[in-house]
Amino acid sequence: MAEIKRHDNRLGLWGWLGGGRWGVERYAYALHRLTGLGILFYFLIHIVVTSFRAGGIYLWTKGEMLDKPMFKVGEFLVFAAFAYHAFNGLRLVLVELGVAVGKPFEPVYPYKTSLGVQRPLMIAMMILAALVLVAGGAEFVGLAK
Amino acid sequence: MRETKYWTWHMAAGVVIFVLLGLHMTTMHMGGLTGLFVSHPGEESVARVNSQARDGQLLFTAGYIILLGVALYHGLYGLRTILFELTLRPTTEKSVSVVLVILGLALFGLGAWAAIAAHSAALVARG
Numbered sequence: 017m018a019e020i021k022r023h024d025n026r027l028g029l030w031g032w033l034g035g036g037r038w039g040v041e042r043y044a045y046a047l048h049r050l051t052g053l054g055i056l057f058y059f060l061i062h063i064v065v066t067s068f069r070a071g072g073i074y075l076w077t078k079g080e081m082l083d084k085p086m087f088k089v090g091e092f093l094v095f096a097a098f099a100y101h102a103f104n105g106l107r108l109v110l111v112e113l114g115v116a117v118g119k120p121f122e123p124v125y126p127y128k129t130s131l132g133v134q135r136p137l138m139i140a141m142m143i144l145a146a147l148v149l150v151a152g153g154a155e156f157v158g159l160a161k
Numbered sequence: 162m163r164e165t166k167y168w169t170w171h172m173a174a175g176v177v178i179f180v181l182l183g184l185h186m187t188t189m190h191m192g193g194l195t196g197l198f199v200s201h202p203g204e205e206s207v208a209r210v211n212s213q214a215r216d217g218q219l220l221f222t223a224g225y226i227i228l229l230g231v232a233l234y235h236g237l238y239g240l241r242t243i244l245f246e247l248t249l250r251p252t253t254e255k256s257v258s259v260v261l262v263i264l265g266l267a268l269f270g271l272g273a274w275a276a277i278a279a280h281s282a283a284l285v286a287r288g
Contacts, residue, residue, distance in 0.1 A: 049239075053240070060236075060268065063272045066272075067272060067275035070274065074212060076207055077207065077212075102179055102183065105179065106176075109172050154193075
């Protein structure tokens with residue numbers, strides 16, 4: 017079996033989070049991972065908390081342990097992370113399938129970046145995420161009950 | 162080849178989650194706007210009566226279990242991908258995979274049991 021050559025992580029955390037010259041999509045990638053980790057952390061706790069309902073304990077209902085402003089704020093952050101992660105994830109699936117990335121062409125000097133071709137998809141998805149965030153946010157602040 | 166297969170499942174799971182979690186979020190956090198799956202309109206979507214009403218429907222119980230399994234796979238495989246990018250040793254990679262599989266199976270077992278138990282309890286309460 018071929019041995020994998022290992023390198024030092026010389027860029028450290030910035031290598032993970034920084035976009036460099038790669039534009040907004042690179043930051044979208046970093047945020048996708050951060051929101052994914054946040055959602056996963058919440059989800060694992062959510063499974064345990066909601067499992068108590070099997071014994072008739074509903075911790076999120078009125079007057080119960082999780083019915084506090086601090087948890088409501090946390091819940092909204094999870095909702096915001098969901099809105100971003102869902103629509104950016106859909107964009108990633110579409111790009112992976114070759115949708116909205118344009119036709120391949122021969123690289124001739126002066127070279128052009130293909131990032132501009134998929135930028136409209138990025139903008140459209142972020143608008144949809146923002147709309148969902150506003151709709152959900154209205155309910156969190158009590159405008160829609 | 163095997164990793165490509167896992168990655169494809171990860172993406173497919175993402176699409177399933179987009180639909181099922183989208184429905185879940187619409188029900189739980191936009192119920193006031195949409196009125197979707199709110200059996201007792203005077204109460205909040207997250208109120209006990211509405212939660213029990215949803216638990217009593219087989220479609221919801223099945224949906225919860227499917228979402229649970231698919232989301233656990235998507236989330237834990239995503240975490241595994243991030244951890245593997247830290248260029249771990251092969252033995253550490255193996256240990257990480259084993260721990261995540263055990264964690265995933267345990268939480269799936271707990272969540273699926275709770276969904277089925279809550280479904281049975283809701284049916285009994287309904288009479």
